[in-house]
Each structure stands twice: as structure tokens, then as C-alpha cells.
Amino acid sequence: MSVLGIDFGGTKVALATADGGPPLRDTLRLPTLAPAGAAQVVERALAAARTLTRRPTAVGVSTFGVVSRDRIRLAPNVPGWDGLELPRLLREEFDATPVVVHNDVNAAATAELRWGALRGVDLGIYLNLGTGLGGALIAGGRVLTGAHGAAGEIGYLLGADPTRCFATGNAPLEEMASGGALATRGAALLGRDITTVSELFDLVDRPDIAALLDTAVDALAAAVANLCIAVDPQRVVIGGGMMSAARHILPRISALTARAVPFPPEIVAARFVHDAPLMGAIALALDAAQDVPRR
Amino acid sequence: MSVLGIDFGGTKVALATADGGPPLRDTLRLPTLAPAGAAQVVERALAAARTLTRRPTAVGVSTFGVVSRDRIRLAPNVPGWDGLELPRLLREEFDATPVVVHNDVNAAATAELRWGALRGVDLGIYLNLGTGLGGALIAGGRVLTGAHGAAGEIGYLLGADPTRCFATGNAPLEEMASGGALATRGAALLGRDITTVSELFDLVDRPDIAALLDTAVDALAAAVANLCIAVDPQRVVIGGGMMSAARHILPRISALTARAVPFPPEIVAARFVHDAPLMGAIALALDAAQDVPRR
Numbered sequence: 001m002s003v004l005g006i007d008f009g010g011t012k013v014a015l016a017t018a019d020g021g022p023p024l025r026d027t028l029r030l031p032t033l034a035p036a037g038a039a040q041v042v043e044r045a046l047a048a049a050r051t052l053t054r055r056p057t058a059v060g061v062s063t064f065g066v067v068s069r070d071r072i073r074l075a076p077n078v079p080g081w082d083g084l085e086l087p088r089l090l091r092e093e094f095d096a097t098p099v100v101v102h103n104d105v106n107a108a109a110t111a112e113l114r115w116g117a118l119r120g121v122d123l124g125i126y127l128n129l130g131t132g133l134g135g136a137l138i139a140g141g142r143v144l145t146g147a148h149g150a151a152g153e154i155g156y157l158l159g160a161d162p163t164r165c166f167a168t169g170n171a172p173l174e175e176m177a178s179g180g181a182l183a184t185r186g187a188a189l190l191g192r193d194i195t196t197v198s199e200l201f202d203l204v205d206r207p208d209i210a211a212l213l214d215t216a217v218d219a220l221a222a223a224v225a226n227l228c229i230a231v232d233p234q235r236v237v238i239g240g241g242m243m244s245a246a247r248h249i250l251p252r253i254s255a256l257t258a259r260a261v262p263f264p265p266e267i268v269a270a271r272f273v274h275d276a277p278l279m280g281a282i283a284l285a286l287d288a289a290q291d292v293p294r295r
Numbered sequence: 296m297s298v299l300g301i302d303f304g305g306t307k308v309a310l311a312t313a314d315g316g317p318p319l320r321d322t323l324r325l326p327t328l329a330p331a332g333a334a335q336v337v338e339r340a341l342a343a344a345r346t347l348t349r350r351p352t353a354v355g356v357s358t359f360g361v362v363s364r365d366r367i368r369l370a371p372n373v374p375g376w377d378g379l380e381l382p383r384l385l386r387e388e389f390d391a392t393p394v395v396v397h398n399d400v401n402a403a404a405t406a407e408l409r410w411g412a413l414r415g416v417d418l419g420i421y422l423n424l425g426t427g428l429g430g431a432l433i434a435g436g437r438v439l440t441g442a443h444g445a446a447g448e449i450g451y452l453l454g455a456d457p458t459r460c461f462a463t464g465n466a467p468l469e470e471m472a473s474g475g476a477l478a479t480r481g482a483a484l485l486g487r488d489i490t491t492v493s494e495l496f497d498l499v500d501r502p503d504i505a506a507l508l509d510t511a512v513d514a515l516a517a518a519v520a521n522l523c524i525a526v527d528p529q530r531v532v533i534g535g536g537m538m539s540a541a542r543h544i545l546p547r548i549s550a551l552t553a554r555a556v557p558f559p560p561e562i563v564a565a566r567f568v569h570d571a572p573l574m575g576a577i578a579l580a581l582d583a584a585q586d587v588p589r590r
Contacts, residue, residue, distance in 0.1 A: 139439055145527075146528075147527050153527070156555065160455060165551075165555035222453050225453055261461065
């Protein structure tokens with residue numbers, strides 16, 4: 001058995017084959033070339049897939065955006081991706097081979113469930129604190145994708161001013177506390193580019209940087225505590241690029257959760273950080289392959 | 296087949312038998328006499344149960360508080376109820392008969408799933424806006440009780456000041472927006488007692504009352520919108536005593552949800568308002584009875 005995983009990201013597409021769990025067999029990366037639109041990304045990715053494997057047992061795909069009713073939604077990063085019928089295009093390519101498509105955060109949560117920090121967890125929460133913010137709910141040991149594929153889209157959580165919201169083109173929590181927002185605001189304060197959020201945490205002696213980070217981490221901690229109050233999970237697993245500053249972020253999230261949640265869950269770092277969505281695509285493919293008769 | 300339902304409330308205990316869905320067969324109510332403690336409530340309730348039925352097929356019980364690891368927690372209303380091993384006491388009384396115990400909001404959600412506004416809903420939210428605030432998550436067509444029985448305890452959701460929280464003895468959303476909080480604050484403003492929240496809504500020409508209600512309904516609406524962003528439910532069903540003012544509350548919750556949630560769910564009133572937990576206890580008993588061999 002060999003499965004194929006494809007992770008469509010805003011800047012790169014990653015592909016891999018695997019025979020089971022980690023390690024991966026062959027991997028391949030290509031730039032998304034976002035301004036050139038959705039069609040060329042899909043075409044180049046499928047051409048690359050053919051060089052990796054001709055007959056995978058199953059295909060798992062992770063993508064930015066929300067997979068809703070066989071189309072991708074809420075995916076502004078690549079022109080044409082919003083509304084794209086990605087599942088249909090993939091079924092046409094792979095014919096009778098099972099294909100599963102989820103958004104990148106749900107895929108990453110699937111990898112954590114299968115091999116990582118969510119193993120054995122019946123009721124849990126996975127959070128991805130990266131350039132954007134996303135989450136996934138785990139119930140019955142499975143990822144709950146939501147009625148429209150949008151469960152865990154925590155970037156839209158309301159802040160103090162509820163008039164700034166999805167309808168006004170805002171994603172309040174993401175604009176306050178995501179890695180992307182912190183990089184943009186930090187760069188403006190410093191007058192130079194920022195590569196990772198941990199660079200900012202190294203500069204907390206500057207009051208303006210400290211204030212920026214405090215506001216963000218406080219907002220994240222309150223959001224996590226409120227999610228835990230609502231869901232009462234066993235465990236919260238946190239991944240994503242902001243985990244480069246995990247030692248500054250996790251203890252503050254844990255501390256507020258311990259105070260604000262009647263039965264506080266464990267708060268732990270994810271196993272997969274950089275390659276979580278690709279590992280998730282492989283995990284989705286392996287799940288789908290279980291339903292395929294052996295050849 | 297005849298099942299027994301018992302609803303332990305802060306001021307009254309309600310009991311009923313039923314042969315299936317509504318209507319109930321026999322019902323009975325007794326005062327909780329809370330200051331006299333937990334033991335006498337359980338004893339009098341079980342004595343009353345014996346007068347209703349000698350051999351129920353199954354017993355469903357709803358109680359205030361959280362049912363966590365075979366004890367009741369977060370139940371300060373009746374001395375001795377917090378920590379009470381209610382499931383054990385019930386098993387001793389009813390011997391081999393199946394007994395299911397849930398908190399009152401989870402029980403009410405079970406009634407809505409079986410006969411009410413959550414029928415056929417796979418992923419949903421039930422909210423009880425009453426003297427206190429509570430909620431239940433529905434996934435896979437079942438109530439998710441949480442890892443410690445505390446899923447949906449929305450009264451503890453944090454407000455603007457996260458230092459006021461569970462650890463400080465506060466329940467921030469409940470203190471701002473519950474029927475109990477509004478009755479207390481409204482009575483203080485008016486200099487007289489308030490029976491229902493709808494009495495306050497009849498006095499919105501008074502600026503102080505209007506401000507009180509606006510703050511509360513805005514906080515409820517933001518909490519519902521954030522729950523919907525996190526869970527992406529098909530439908531939100533709202534019950535509880537505050538629904539006497541449903542026409543003032545539901546449209547404002549629906550309006551914010553429609554703006555703030557990427558894929559807004561339906562927001563509808565519950566079918567069971569006054570007797571929801573008792574109907575829920577019956578629903579729990581009927582669920583348990585399905586697993587019992589016919590006699």
C-alpha cells in the first residue's frame with residue numbers, strides 16, 4: 001500500500017507518498033505562484049503527483065480555506081481558489097481511487113490524532129497558531145468538521161467591538177493575535193522585516209513590542225479558555241509557526257485556563273509543527289485507504 | 296414499558312412517568328427545601344417515586360450542577376449537593392434498573408433532540424437562558440457531555456476582564472446576562488421585585504433598564520456568535536425562562552450571528568420551555584430503556 005498526500009498552502013504545495021506512518025517515502029515541494037491563479041496550481045500539483053506515484057491506494061489533500069459542499073470557501077490567498085471545485089478536479093484525476101479533502105487545520109488535527117499529541121483523546125481541541133489562526137474540534141476520537149466545514153475557524157471570534165466581524169471583512173482574533181498580524185505590526189514598530197514571532201519575543205524589553213505581544217497573548221489565552229469552557233475537552237494541542245515562541249505563549253495560556261475553566265484540560269504542544277498539514281494529508285489518505293479492499 | 300423521570304431543581308423536584316413520548320402519564324412535584332440539605336431531598340424524591348411506580352423499565356434523572364465522575368459538582372444551591380454521589384444513591388434504590396443521570400441542560404437538550412427543535416440535527420447547540428445560563432453541544436445527533444460533564448457551561452465564559460473568572464468565584468457571563476442577574480439588578484433599579492425578565496423588557500422606555508438589557512443581550516449575542524464560530528452548528532436552539540422575552544432576544548442574537556459567523560446557523564426557540572429538564576429526564580430514561588431486554 002502506498003498513499004499520496006498533497007498540501008496546498010498559500011506559498012507552497014507539498015506532496016508526499018507514504019506506506020504507513022512517518023517517515024514519509026518521497027516528498028516534493030513546488031511554489032504556489034499564487035498571483036497566477038488556482039488552475040495552474042492544481043495542474044502543476046497533479047503533474048508533480050504523477051511523478052511521485054501512478055496508482056496510490058488513496059489520496060489525502062489538505063488546503064487552506066474551508067471545504068464546504070464540495071467547494072473551497074474563505075480562501076482569498078490564491079485568486080480562483082475561493083469557489084474552486086477541488087474535490088471534483090481531484091476525483092477526475094484519480095478516477096476510482098478514494099480522495100479525501102479537508103482544510104489544513106483539520107488535516108493537521110488528523111495527524112495529531114493518528115501519531116501525535118491527540119492520540120487516544122476522545123474529546124479535544126487542536127489549535128494552529130500560525131500566519132493565520134485555526135482550530136479543530138475532536139469528538140469521539142474524530143475531527144468534527146462542522147455543518148459547513150468551518151468548525152474551529154477561531155480567527156473570526158469577536159473581540160470587544162462586535163461591529164468588526166466577518167460581515168465587515170474582519171477576522172477580529174486573527175487581526176489581533178495571529179503570527180501574520182504580529183509580524184506586520186512588529187515590522188511597523190521596528191522599521192524592518194520580521195521572520196518569526198519569536199524574534200519579537202526576544203525584543204520584549206521594548207515597551208511597544210511588549211504591549212503588542214501582551215495584547216495578543218492575552219487575547220489568545222482568553223479565546224482558549226472560552227473554548228475550553230464551551231467544550232470541556234480532555235486536552236488542547238497547540239501547533240503552528242507561533243510555537244517557535246511556545247515558551248512565551250503556552251505557560252500564559254495554561255495559567256489562564258487553569259483559573260477560568262472549571263475542569264481545566266491539559267495544554268500541550270503539537271508533535272507536528274512545520275509539516276503538520278502534509279502529515280495530515282497522509283493521515284487522511286491512510287484513513288481512506290482502510291476502506292479500500294486490498295489489491 | 297413505563298419509565299420514570301426525576302428532575303432535581305434548586306426550588307422544586309419534579310417527577311413523572313411516561314410510556315413513550317409526550318404526554319406524560321403521572322406527574323408529581325415537591326419543594327426542594329434547599330436549606331435542609333441534600334439527603335432529605337433525595338429521600339423525599341425517592342419516596343415520591345415509589346408512589347408513582349414500583350418497577351420502572353428505566354430511570355432518567357436531571358439535576359442542577361455538573362455530573363462529573365459519579366458525583367455532582369458546581370451545585371452550590373443546595374447544601375451537600377456539591378460532591379453528592381447521586382448516581383450511586385439512585386442505583387441502590389433502583390437495583391438492576393438502568394439509571395441515567397445528566398445535568399438539567401444536557402437533559403433538556405436530549406428532550407429537544409428526541410421530540411423538539413433539535414430533531415434530526417447532527418451538529419447543534421442547545422442553550423438554556425434561565426435563572427442561570429447553560430448549554431449543550433450536540434454532535435453525531437447526541438449530547439456531548441464533555442470530558443468532565445461540563446461542556447456548555449457558558450455561564451463561566453470570560454468577559455472583558457479575565458481576572459474575574461471561575462477561580463475568583465465568578466461566572467462572568469452569568470453575572471452579566473442571566474435571568475437571575477437581570478432580576479436582581481432590575482429589582483434594585485426599580486425598588487421592587489421582578490418575576491420575569493419580560494417584565495423588564497416592558498420597561499425599556501427607562502434608560503437605566505434599557506442599558507441593563509442592552510448590555511445583557513449584546514453579551515448573549517456575542518457569546519452565541521462565538522460559539523457558532525467555534526462549532527459551526529446547523530442549528531442553535533434556545534430555551535429557558537428568559538424565552539418569555541424571546542421576541543426581544545432572539546432577533547438580536549440572530550442578527551449578530553448572521554453578521555459574525557461565516558456560515559450562520561438557524562437560531563430557533565426550544566419546544567420545551569417550562570418543563571424541559573423533566574421531559575429530558577424522561578428522554579434519558581427512554582434512551583436507557585432501549586438497551587433493556589423486553590420483559
